[in-house]
Amino acid sequence: MHALRAQLDAVSRGMREMADELSEHAHEQELASTADAPTIPTSMGSLRSLLGQDGSPKYAEDLLRHLFGASGGSTEDSLGGFEDPRHVSSRTIGVDLETIQAFDPRTTVQGDSFGDCWFLATLASVAAQNPELIAENIELVHGPTPDEDYWIVTLYENGEPVEHVVTQDELVKDGVRGRIDHDTGSYSERISWMSIYERAAVEHVGGDYGDLEANFAGKGLDMITGDSGSLSINAGFDSIRADLEDGKSVVTSTPPGWLLGGAPDGDVVDGHVYIVEGLSTNQEGEEVIVLVNPWGTPQPPASKPPVLELTQEEYAANFVSRNTVAHDS
Known part of the structure; x- marks a missing residue:
């Protein structure tokens, strides 16, 4: 060893x-x-x-x-999107099963420039396949007044549950982590259940924002589910299809840009983790993998698309590995 x-x-x-x-x-x-x-x-x-x-x-x-x-170098000032405290009302932030079941990673995940895509992508992927687990592991606790409400979030360390308290003041300091898009093309931002989970994750890694950056997707699955799952470097669609049909949460990673000189496809972010949404067929009749960027819908001047559809050849040329975790039926 x-x-x-x-x-x-x-x-x-x-x-x-x-x-x-x-x-x-x-x-x-x-x-x-x-x-x-x-x-x-x-x-x-x-x-x-x-x-x-x-x-x-x-x-x-x-x-x-x-x-x-x-380890990354971010601090709490790196998050951006700070919310007006008057707009943060704990009892209007949905953490119930219905809210999590309605979650759409295409529009509500927002990573900005903070480098915890490994955590946001795995969190979104688990929520899509096992919303019950997410709902069970986040609880709103009513205080004497609404301003004193707080949340208890359960994360895992080596398979053992660890509870973290998240206050409204911490969410205001950390900023907004969710985005809700509108038909007009404009958007509003608000604190979401993902914001609460992310704040708990900062505490889980020791309270240092930099330590939540640039980690490995298997670590995210372990923190969220208590199971680091499995890793595969097989880029074949057949194996990915089998994982999805088994109801597994699946994320996929590109290598760091310094390693191979950047991603071959200009729409792909290097050193990044994407949510695997599924397999589909494009307009040319080719089978494609559908990947969701945890950065969400970009704001100008951002240029990376929130959703990628790549053929087998394109996927194999840009992505090096995928992480999966199974859920109890």
Whole structure:
């Protein structure tokens, strides 16, 4: 185990050190620090080969944690969208099962520039497949007055439940995390049940906003469900279809931009986690995977689309892995 950890450290360190050089050279280069280390990947295929080199899902998961798990630098001031305290009324924020069942990730997830897509995407994916769990794990507690109401959110650590208290004052400080779109094309923003969950997640990782950034999707599933699920580097639609038909929550990740020089498709965000909504057929009759960006509907000058429809070839060229978790029927 120590040898594997040392190899992972060497691989990820070497990749980061040589990122600038990789952007200039289109051939694979070997790590100078470790004779037995895999070559530096320069394509999605070579990265997928690296992740699966010993056939161990644990190896791939650990390496992806190294690549995605760098601590971020955000503070509470990075969130933006601060709400007027007069507009925050705990008893008007729906945390009931009906509200969560009506949740639409295409319009109500909003990540802005805060780098916790791994958490928002997994939260949205779990809510879509298992809204009962989300409703059970968020509770509004009435105080002596409405201003003293608070929520108890249950997250998990190594499968064990951990309760976090979220106050209205904390939500006002943190800002708005949900967006509701209108037919006119305009939008209004309001605090939602996702805002409450996100605030609890900040506390769960120690209260440091930077620590909620740039983590791994399996960590999000573990925090939300108590089960980190499984990781796959198989980009085939058949395996994705099987996961969806089994009622699993599915998210998918692109590698960091420094690793491969950015995503091949300009509409795809690199170093990002997307919600897998399903499989469909485009106007050309091709089967496509439908992916939802947890940033939600972009505001100008944002240019990345909130929903992607990619063919098998396009998906395999841009996305490196997917994380899934099953739910009890």
